[in-house]
Amino acid sequence: MPRAPVVFVVDDDPSVRSSLKFLISTVGLQVETFESAETALQKLSPEAPGCLVLDVRLRGLSGLDLQGELVARNCQVPIIFITGHGDIPMTVRAMKAGAVEFLTKPFRDQDLLDAISTALQRDRARREHENEIRELQQRFDLLTAREREVVSLVAAGKLNKQIADQLGTAENTIKVHRSRAMEKLRADSLADLVRIVEKLKEVSHAG
Amino acid sequence: MSSRSTSRTNIPLEDSITEAGASLESILCTPELQRRPSRPPDYEKERRALVALMSALADSPTTIFETLAETILDITQCDSAGLSLLTRDGKKPDACGKRFYWPAIAGMWNPHVGGGTPRNFGPCGDVLDQNRTLLFRHFERRYPYLMPVIPAAEECLLVPFYVAGEAVGTVWAIMHSDRRKFDAEDDRVMASLGKFASSAYQAQIHIEDLKIQVAEREKAEAEVRELARGLDVKLRRLVEANVVGIVTWNLEGAIIDANDAFLRMVQYDRDDFTSGRVRWTDLTPPEWRGCSERAVADLKASRIFQPFEKEYFRKDGSRVPALVGGALFEGTGNEGLAFVLDLTAQKRAQETLQEAQQTLYTTQVELARVSRLTTMGELTASIAHEVNQPLTAITNNGNACLRLLANHNLDPGVLREVLQEIVADGTRASAVISRIRAFIKKKPAQKSLLHINDVIQEVLDLAAHEIQKNKILVERQLKQCSPLVFADRVQMQQVLLNLIMNGIEAMNAVTERARVLCVESAIDKSGDVLVAVCDSGTGIDADRDRFFTPFFTTKANGMGMGLPITRSLIEGHGGRLWAEPNFPNGAVFSFTLPVATGVAHA
Numbered sequence: 001m002p003r004a005p006v007v008f009v010v011d012d013d014p015s016v017r018s019s020l021k022f023l024i025s026t027v028g029l030q031v032e033t034f035e036s037a038e039t040a041l042q043k044l045s046p047e048a049p050g051c052l053v054l055d056v057r058l059r060g061l062s063g064l065d066l067q068g069e070l071v072a073r074n075c076q077v078p079i080i081f082i083t084g085h086g087d088i089p090m091t092v093r094a095m096k097a098g099a100v101e102f103l104t105k106p107f108r109d110q111d112l113l114d115a116i117s118t119a120l121q122r123d124r125a126r127r128e129h130e131n132e133i134r135e136l137q138q139r140f141d142l143l144t145a146r147e148r149e150v151v152s153l154v155a156a157g158k159l160n161k162q163i164a165d166q167l168g169t170a171e172n173t174i175k176v177h178r179s180r181a182m183e184k185l186r187a188d189s190l191a192d193l194v195r196i197v198e199k200l201k202e203v204s205h206a207g
Numbered sequence: 208m209s210s211r212s213t214s215r216t217n218i219p220l221e222d223s224i225t226e227a228g229a230s231l232e233s234i235l236c237t238p239e240l241q242r243r244p245s246r247p248p249d250y251e252k253e254r255r256a257l258v259a260l261m262s263a264l265a266d267s268p269t270t271i272f273e274t275l276a277e278t279i280l281d282i283t284q285c286d287s288a289g290l291s292l293l294t295r296d297g298k299k300p301d302a303c304g305k306r307f308y309w310p311a312i313a314g315m316w317n318p319h320v321g322g323g324t325p326r327n328f329g330p331c332g333d334v335l336d337q338n339r340t341l342l343f344r345h346f347e348r349r350y351p352y353l354m355p356v357i358p359a360a361e362e363c364l365l366v367p368f369y370v371a372g373e374a375v376g377t378v379w380a381i382m383h384s385d386r387r388k389f390d391a392e393d394d395r396v397m398a399s400l401g402k403f404a405s406s407a408y409q410a411q412i413h414i415e416d417l418k419i420q421v422a423e424r425e426k427a428e429a430e431v432r433e434l435a436r437g438l439d440v441k442l443r444r445l446v447e448a449n450v451v452g453i454v455t456w457n458l459e460g461a462i463i464d465a466n467d468a469f470l471r472m473v474q475y476d477r478d479d480f481t482s483g484r485v486r487w488t489d490l491t492p493p494e495w496r497g498c499s500e501r502a503v504a505d506l507k508a509s510r511i512f513q514p515f516e517k518e519y520f521r522k523d524g525s526r527v528p529a530l531v532g533g534a535l536f537e538g539t540g541n542e543g544l545a546f547v548l549d550l551t552a553q554k555r556a557q558e559t560l561q562e563a564q565q566t567l568y569t570t571q572v573e574l575a576r577v578s579r580l581t582t583m584g585e586l587t588a589s590i591a592h593e594v595n596q597p598l599t600a601i602t603n604n605g606n607a608c609l610r611l612l613a614n615h616n617l618d619p620g621v622l623r624e625v626l627q628e629i630v631a632d633g634t635r636a637s638a639v640i641s642r643i644r645a646f647i648k649k650k651p652a653q654k655s656l657l658h659i660n661d662v663i664q665e666v667l668d669l670a671a672h673e674i675q676k677n678k679i680l681v682e683r684q685l686k687q688c689s690p691l692v693f694a695d696r697v698q699m700q701q702v703l704l705n706l707i708m709n710g711i712e713a714m715n716a717v718t719e720r721a722r723v724l725c726v727e728s729a730i731d732k733s734g735d736v737l738v739a740v741c742d743s744g745t746g747i748d749a750d751r752d753r754f755f756t757p758f759f760t761t762k763a764n765g766m767g768m769g770l771p772i773t774r775s776l777i778e779g780h781g782g783r784l785w786a787e788p789n790f791p792n793g794a795v796f797s798f799t800l801p802v803a804t805g806v807a808h809a
Binding site for chain 1: 610611625635
């Protein structure tokens with residue numbers, strides 16, 4: 001079972017902090033509050049699923065500073081900004097850096113809860129995707145060098161005979177490599193194999 | 208004939224000379240005329256003499272006296288004959304003259320022409336005093352000044368000479384020896400010829416007078432013609448110099464002619480006007496028509512209009528500022544002449560100067576505004592944050608409770624705790640607001656005694672550039688003795704500047720009528736000072752109080768704070784500010800202020 005998501009709240013005002021915790025907990029979510037960006041940075045780990053409700057104006061590091069710092073640490077927790085007086089340039093900057101929503105205080109409770117729901121969904125999807133890639137990568141790591149060569153040529157649409165010619169070996173040998181690789185990658189069909197290779201290629205390109 | 212240039216006998220010029228020598232009786236022998244045997248009249252000779260006088264009158268009237276003298280010389284066979292005339296100026300006979308002069312002498316005394324005798328001490332005066340013919344013997348015995356007049360007169364016969372019924376002189380004949388004696392016939396002939404000569408002379412004088420009158424009239428006419436020609440030349444020079452625009456026109460609106468300067472100014476061709484396509488009324492922008500109509504009214508009343516500033520449309524629709532003055536021509540009824548002076552350069556210079564002043568002023572105002580806005584911006588940020596925090600907490604807590612209530616999941620212990628938080632946050636929000644209010648109130652008004660008219664004038668000066676730029680006509684209807692108020696000068700300036708700038712902006716879109724801004728000061732019924740700023744702009748709708756609601760604005764870049772602040776400034780001074788529609792267009796913003804108490808109106 002994956003860990004239950006947590007809504008992290010960062011606001012320097014104790015009343016706002018506790019009211020947010022109370023409000024968010026009414027929909028059955030776990031809430032953790034921080035009084036500053038610095039304490040949040042110490043406690044947040046990339047592994048912890050959830051989202052961040054972040055006040056822009058904070059003592060010390062501002063909400064926008066914290067967002068920048070998290071991106072730098074490759075911590076991709078979705079962020080919902082809340083502010084007393086947001087202006088357009090500030091909003092644009094926050095949204096460009098990946099914020100889910102930008103809410104002006106006082107906001108409608110439903111707007112906040114919807115934003116949190118969206119953020120958590122996005123976080124869950126991202127984590128699932130990451131898990132899948134990680135597992136595929138682990139399977140791919142089991143392949144021998146020759147098997148990886150064969151798999152990439154198969155995925156490129158080459159026939160066994162063509163691959164054998166290219167690698168200077170017999171067609172039967174290629175068939176053996178190919179079936180072993182499919183077994184290790186737990187691919188049920190040629191189409192499955194192609195999909196797995198494409199996904200891994202995506203990640204390696206992105207990474 | 209005689210010549211005036213001959214040597215003049217030295218005769219005293221005094222009006223009268225003290226009696227000396229012989230008595231009058233001793234030199235007079237008039238009765239002898241009747242006793243002496245009279246020679247027979249020579250009518251033939253007399254007739255010739257009259258003809259000679261007549262022809263003298265016809266041919267050369269000025270010589271009539273010479274002819275008379277020569278005629279008498281001839282007829283009486285005397286040695287000298289002549290004429291003495293009373294005169295004031297030495298020329299024209301005049302019964303009130305103080306001296307006789309001798310205009311004509313024939314015979315031996317001819318060299319003495321132009322001489323004369325005093326009125327009151329001499330033989331001629333004696334004749335006029337007695338108004339009859341007198342015969343003298345050696346008159347120099349009584350009148351010694353006549354001694355140098357040589358040769359001496361043995362006998363002298365003098366007959367009064369009349370002009371227009373008045374005795375103005377004498378006709379005389381002299382014998383320098385006892386060769387012959389005068390008799391009654393000489394008296395008769397001389398009187399007769401004198402009378403004729405007098406008539407002729409009067410005719411001549413009359414003609415001379417007429418000639419003088421004619422000459423004077425001709426001279427006057429010539430002068431007028433010369434003057435007119437001079438004026439015409441000068442006027443034409445002025446027109447052709449093209450330093451000012453000159454236009455001839457009629458009251459119906461036609462431009463009859465215009466010089467090049469005017470054509471250049473408005474960029475039309477002469478043909479546009481002479482053909483009647485373009486009339487001067489077409490050249491006047493709508494907002495200046497009022498001024499032009501006033502000029503036409505002046506023309507009709509007094510035939511001239513005083514120079515005034517206005518604008519003309521150029522052919523391309525742009526405008527040229529000008530000074531215009533003119534008059535109707537004499538007699539023609541509805542045609543006249545106007546001069547038009549291009550004021551573009553002056554206006555530009557004026558604008559440059561005003562712009563410089565305006566820039567300075569704008570900078571000051573902008574500085575003040577920025578510092579106020581900065582304060583205000585910081586204030587709003589502070590308000591937003593300080594008030595939003597507790598409000599957010601209250602909203603969140605309230606919403607959370609509602610959610611739990613809906614789920615029948617609200618624990619009373621939790622509720623109590625949350626309600627306490629809500630109350631605490633509410634208290635906190637109101638404390639923030641109290642703090643801000645205290646901050647805003649921090650700066651008290653600096654009140655002093657002010658003449659409200661001075662403040663109005665200061666603000667109109669401040670707004671002069673905007674007024675001119677927007678072509679606003681400003682009218683002042685200020686109370687004669689400027690009312691005194693006890694107020695903060697800067698705040699009053701802000702109030703008036705705000706109302707005046709609003710008025711100007713409200714007239715921005717007005718093109719079809721004059722843009723008139725009227726500022727009035729008065730004392731209202733309750734004795735308060737009343738100031739009204741009236742415009743002819745777009746006006747206000749029924750919901751007049753909306754203007755005073757914060758953040759309400761009709762302007763593209765307005766903040767909607769001007770009138771609320773203005774009203775609060777006036778109310779802070781114990782006055783009222785309100786808006787009304789103006790008639791027929793525009794709006795009136797009025798405010799009252801209490802008259803400064805205990806101080807006599809200046």
